[in-house]
Amino acid sequence: MFRSLNMDPEKEDRIIKAATKVFAENGYQRASTNAIVKEAGVSKGILFHYFNSKKELYLTLYEDLSELFAEKIYNQLDSEERDIFEIIRGVSIIKFEMFSMYPDLINFLNSAFQEEAPEVKEGIDQIKGALTDSSFTKLFSNIDATKFREGIDVGKAIQIIYWTFEGFANQQQAKARTISVNELNKEEILAEINSYTELLKKSFYK
Amino acid sequence: MFRSLNMDPEKEDRIIKAATKVFAENGYQRASTNAIVKEAGVSKGILFHYFNSKKELYLTLYEDLSELFAEKIYNQLDSEERDIFEIIRGVSIIKFEMFSMYPDLINFLNSAFQEEAPEVKEGIDQIKGALTDSSFTKLFSNIDATKFREGIDVGKAIQIIYWTFEGFANQQQAKARTISVNELNKEEILAEINSYTELLKKSFYK
Amino acid sequence: MFRSLNMDPEKEDRIIKAATKVFAENGYQRASTNAIVKEAGVSKGILFHYFNSKKELYLTLYEDLSELFAEKIYNQLDSEERDIFEIIRGVSIIKFEMFSMYPDLINFLNSAFQEEAPEVKEGIDQIKGALTDSSFTKLFSNIDATKFREGIDVGKAIQIIYWTFEGFANQQQAKARTISVNELNKEEILAEINSYTELLKKSFYK
Amino acid sequence: MFRSLNMDPEKEDRIIKAATKVFAENGYQRASTNAIVKEAGVSKGILFHYFNSKKELYLTLYEDLSELFAEKIYNQLDSEERDIFEIIRGVSIIKFEMFSMYPDLINFLNSAFQEEAPEVKEGIDQIKGALTDSSFTKLFSNIDATKFREGIDVGKAIQIIYWTFEGFANQQQAKARTISVNELNKEEILAEINSYTELLKKSFYK
DNA sequence: GATGAATGAGTGTTCATTCAT
DNA sequence: CATGAATGAACACTCATTCAT
Numbered sequence: 112m113f114r115s116l117n118m119d120p121e122k123e124d125r126i127i128k129a130a131t132k133v134f135a136e137n138g139y140q141r142a143s144t145n146a147i148v149k150e151a152g153v154s155k156g157i158l159f160h161y162f163n164s165k166k167e168l169y170l171t172l173y174e175d176l177s178e179l180f181a182e183k184i185y186n187q188l189d190s191e192e193r194d195i196f197e198i199i200r201g202v203s204i205i206k207f208e209m210f211s212m213y214p215d216l217i218n219f220l221n222s223a224f225q226e227e228a229p230e231v232k233e234g235i236d237q238i239k240g241a242l243t244d245s246s247f248t249k250l251f252s253n254i255d256a257t258k259f260r261e262g263i264d265v266g267k268a269i270q271i272i273y274w275t276f277e278g279f280a281n282q283q284q285a286k287a288r289t290i291s292v293n294e295l296n297k298e299e300i301l302a303e304i305n306s307y308t309e310l311l312k313k314s315f316y317k
Numbered sequence: 318m319f320r321s322l323n324m325d326p327e328k329e330d331r332i333i334k335a336a337t338k339v340f341a342e343n344g345y346q347r348a349s350t351n352a353i354v355k356e357a358g359v360s361k362g363i364l365f366h367y368f369n370s371k372k373e374l375y376l377t378l379y380e381d382l383s384e385l386f387a388e389k390i391y392n393q394l395d396s397e398e399r400d401i402f403e404i405i406r407g408v409s410i411i412k413f414e415m416f417s418m419y420p421d422l423i424n425f426l427n428s429a430f431q432e433e434a435p436e437v438k439e440g441i442d443q444i445k446g447a448l449t450d451s452s453f454t455k456l457f458s459n460i461d462a463t464k465f466r467e468g469i470d471v472g473k474a475i476q477i478i479y480w481t482f483e484g485f486a487n488q489q490q491a492k493a494r495t496i497s498v499n500e501l502n503k504e505e506i507l508a509e510i511n512s513y514t515e516l517l518k519k520s521f522y523k
Numbered sequence: 524m525f526r527s528l529n530m531d532p533e534k535e536d537r538i539i540k541a542a543t544k545v546f547a548e549n550g551y552q553r554a555s556t557n558a559i560v561k562e563a564g565v566s567k568g569i570l571f572h573y574f575n576s577k578k579e580l581y582l583t584l585y586e587d588l589s590e591l592f593a594e595k596i597y598n599q600l601d602s603e604e605r606d607i608f609e610i611i612r613g614v615s616i617i618k619f620e621m622f623s624m625y626p627d628l629i630n631f632l633n634s635a636f637q638e639e640a641p642e643v644k645e646g647i648d649q650i651k652g653a654l655t656d657s658s659f660t661k662l663f664s665n666i667d668a669t670k671f672r673e674g675i676d677v678g679k680a681i682q683i684i685y686w687t688f689e690g691f692a693n694q695q696q697a698k699a700r701t702i703s704v705n706e707l708n709k710e711e712i713l714a715e716i717n718s719y720t721e722l723l724k725k726s727f728y729k
Numbered sequence: 730m731f732r733s734l735n736m737d738p739e740k741e742d743r744i745i746k747a748a749t750k751v752f753a754e755n756g757y758q759r760a761s762t763n764a765i766v767k768e769a770g771v772s773k774g775i776l777f778h779y780f781n782s783k784k785e786l787y788l789t790l791y792e793d794l795s796e797l798f799a800e801k802i803y804n805q806l807d808s809e810e811r812d813i814f815e816i817i818r819g820v821s822i823i824k825f826e827m828f829s830m831y832p833d834l835i836n837f838l839n840s841a842f843q844e845e846a847p848e849v850k851e852g853i854d855q856i857k858g859a860l861t862d863s864s865f866t867k868l869f870s871n872i873d874a875t876k877f878r879e880g881i882d883v884g885k886a887i888q889i890i891y892w893t894f895e896g897f898a899n900q901q902q903a904k905a906r907t908i909s910v911n912e913l914n915k916e917e918i919l920a921e922i923n924s925y926t927e928l929l930k931k932s933f934y935k
Numbered sequence: 936g937a938t939g940a941a942t943g944a945g946t947g948t949t950c951a952t953t954c955a956t
Numbered sequence: 957c958a959t960g961a962a963t964g965a966a967c968a969c970t971c972a973t974t975c976a977t
Contacts, residue, residue, distance in 0.1 A: 119957095137433075138346075138433050140344075140346050140347055141346055141433075141434070143949080143950065143951085144950075144951060144952085145949090145950075145951090148960095153958090153959095154958060154959045154960060155951095155952090155959075155960060155961095156953090156954085156957095156958060156959050156960065157957085157958060157959080159951085159952065159953080160957080160958075164951080164952080165950095165951065165952090222433070225431045225433075227343070227344045227347075227428065227431075228344075228347065229343075262519070263516065263519070263520070264512065264516055267512060267513060267516050268516065270481075270484070270485075271477065271481050271513070271516070271517070273484070274480045274481050274483070274484030274485075275476075275477050275480050275481070277480070277484065278476070278479070278480030278483065278484065279476075279480075306470065306473060307473060307477070310469065310470055310473050310474065310477070311477070313468070313469070314469070314520035314521055315520055325940080328940095328941095349966080349967065349968085350967080350968060350969085351966080351967075351968090359941085359942095360941060360942050360943065361942080361943065361944095361968095361969085362940090362941060362942055362943070362969095362970085362971085363940070363941055363942075365968085365969060365970075366939090366940065366941075367940090369969095370968080370969075371968065371969085531936095549845075550758075550845050552756075552758050552759050553758055553845075553846070555970080555971065555972085556971075556972060556973085557970090557971075557972090560939095565937090565938095566937060566938045566939060567938075567939060567940095567972095567973090568936095568937060568938050568939065568974090568975085569936085569937060569938080571972085571973065571974080572936075572937075575973095576972080576973080577971095577972065577973090634845070637843045639755070639756045639759075639840065640756075640759065641755075674931070675928065675931070675932070676924065676928055679924060679925060679928050680928065682893075682896070682897075683889065683893050683925070683928070683929070685896070686892045686893050686895070686896030686897075687888075687889045687892050687893070689892070689896065690888070690891070690892030690895065690896065691888075691892075718882065718885060719885060719889070722881065722882055722885050722886065722889070723889070725880070725881070726881070726932035726933055727932055737961080740961090740962095761945080761946065761947085762946080762947060762948085763945080763946080763947090771962085771963095772962060772963050772964065773947095773948085773963080773964065773965095774948095774949085774950085774961090774962060774963050774964065775961070775962055775963075777947085777948060777949075778960090778961065778962070778963095779961090781948095782947080782948075783946095783947065783948090
């Protein structure tokens with residue numbers, strides 16, 4: 112997966128993991144290459160030997176993790192599914208599970224989403240654009256419009272649904288900073304996802 | 318408005334404007350006090366004479382601009398209005414107009430909203446909390462629930478409406494980075510706000 | 524006492540006291556004029572109006588407090604006394620009492636004694652020289668040499684006695700940093716002064 | 730001796746020497762890292778690469794030079810010697826010779842002895858404590874008390890002897906600031922050390 | 936006389952990147 | 957291939973002194 116010249120795969124992995132963690136925790140600017148090499152237990156030189164600059168490291172990471180994430184979604188999601196709520200719930204659950212398993216990955220992706228540093232902003236947007244075109248819109252392009260009530264602008268309805276789940280996810284993440292996730296509130300969260308789903312279905316569906 | 322000891326008001330203004338701009342464009346961390354004093358055309362010393370630290374400058378700015386913004390909202394909004402769509406449309410329009418007049422102010426507030434730098438995060442949250450309690454929730458506390466259809470969870474419906482307009486605003490802002498706002502798309506944007514309003518009303522209201 | 528041009532005596536006093544304290548606690552270099560004016564509750568300008576520079580403030584202070592101290596010694600000491608032990612014991616006790624009443628004064632004088640900052644070092648030495656010549660050596664110039672045993676170099680013996688009490692004072696001061704002085708150890712200290720006196724008398728006197 | 734990771738020993742030496750000199754001449758506070766790197770002819774970065782802060786540089790220096798000094802004393806002193814005058818004369822001579830060879834070292838150690846800067850004071854005391862316990866008191870713990878005259882408090886007598894030589898050393902050092910040491914006064918100084926020794930022996934010994 | 940706003944060189948420290956080994 | 961020593965510009969912040977009011 113990673114475009115290695117001659118990379119020792121174990122060392123590769125250590126750098127990837129360390130960089131993901133450090134970038135996720137600090138954002139692009141605050142993350143120092145020193146912290147990354149220290150966390151990875153490798154030398155300074157090797158980092159710049161493989162990735163030529165901090166920027167390239169970040170963007171490579173972003174691209175690869177985004178792809179990994181998209182693949183996961185693509186593989187685990189029933190591609191025949193045409194009900195938008197089922198699609199979004201599916202995505203939410205996959206995201207939720209990945210967060211339990213690879214919190215750094217999800218945190219990195221989220222922090223990248225709102226990264227402001229000009230050195231990488233453009234690069235992020237380009238990668239995001241490419242990915243969105245190739246896989247993300249696909250997700251929403253096949254929606255079964257016949258389930259919506261007459262007179263409803265389906266495109267806009269989909270946007271509303273999307274923003275709702277996005278807003279909800281942000282809300283949960285904000286909470287998660289103070290309260291640690293455990294089984295108890297996992298149930299609660301899923302229940303609340305269902306409430307929003309029901310409400311939107313009742314409103315938009317026939 | 319600004320707690321100046323005896324600041325020359327013109328110099329005060331230059332510092333405020335410069336800091337707002339530089340912070341808005343770079344976020345807390347990347348923004349350098351050097352860039353601010355250069356932009357403002359003042360000496361290094363004077364900045365620290367009035368604001369004791371970069372952190373204090375940022376937080377003072379945030380507090381004052383938030384208040385200014387909240388006041389504007391408070392003054393221009395009909396406080397008798399109990400229809401949530403009218404409230405949110407009002408807020409959106411005020412925001413929109415302020416962005417045309419003081420783009421740095423709005424950009425600063427938005428960037429503060431998602432600021433990650435630990436030096437100021439807590440401070441931002443505190444100020445936000447104080448403001449939200451005193452004025453923002455007030456906005457939504459008085460909603461006329463009788464307009465909603467039977468069986469609809471009004472609290473959740475309000476959240477959806479809020480997230481929708483928030484998502485829309487973000488979308489517009491993202492576009493605005495590449496395309497400059499002009500009269501033409503102002504009309505379009507307002508039209509689209511209306512479309513979303515109609516759609517949500519049709520779905521949630523009796 | 525202080526060479527005031529037109530100084531408001533009450534303001535004068537506040538500056539003097541504040542400067543003594545701040546210099547005593549921080550030494551010349553670390554003491555900031557800001558801290559002094561803040562402590563004194565006066566404006567920055569007035570400090571530099573009366574004393575033209577930090578250096579002049581320090582040296583003026585040093586000179587005046589030294590004189591004050593020398594005067595106190597001179598007044599309270601029996602000038603007819605020709606026994607060196609009585610003289611030194613007298614000085615020690617006066618110092619000790621002054622420390623209880625004006626700790627900043629004594630602390631300032633002590634810190635000045637070992638001040639390293641080149642801006643003031645020379646000035647201190649000059650003042651010290653002048654004072655020592657005019658009053659301090661006088662103290663020791665009149666010693667009754669006949670009390671010493673035959674064959675003893677009286678000048679050197681006096682030096683030894685002087686260094687002993689100086690060393691003892693430093694030792695006490697070092698202790699005082701951790702333990703606060705109270706009545707109990709005041710007695711102890713005086714007792715120990717007496718022991719050293721006895722020992723030296725037994726050794727040097729006939 | 731110095732805990733260098735992989736320091737080029739010649740560069741190491743330059744930094745050490747420069748820092749010793751600059752600290753000795755200015756004390757902790759006034760000594761600037763700029764002055765040190767300039768004196769050493771190295772880059773700013775490298776100083777902080779090896780020593781993480783000015784404080785650490787100072788304390789490392791202090792510890793190493795103290796040890797070096799203690800070792801020298803330990804090695805050159807006859808450990809069987811139980812006559813306090815011989816011990817102290819030995820120490821004085823070693824100190825004197827070291828001052829001729831490494832004046833900065835001795836000056837640094839002396840200035841550290843009376844360093845007031847709060848950033849390093851505690852650290853100095855800790856190191857001093859550790860050293861004193863391990864080696865210095867050892868020097869005085871084995872004194873032959875039988876040489877002292879009857880009725881003399883040996884502990885106090887030792888203190889007097891110690892303070893005398895300390896006072897003498899300070900006096901010489903103060904002089905040395907204005908007059909440079911040369912062979913001529915080396916002889917004089919040793920002669921004077923002998924006079925004080927004789928006087929104290931005559932007074933305290935049987 | 937009295938104020939405190941204003942200056943700008945100076946401080947300790949950080950950091951991405953390079954390169955001799 | 958791999959190391960980590962080395963660089964130096966940039967950073968936030970301080971401070972004695974001046975001067976318009």
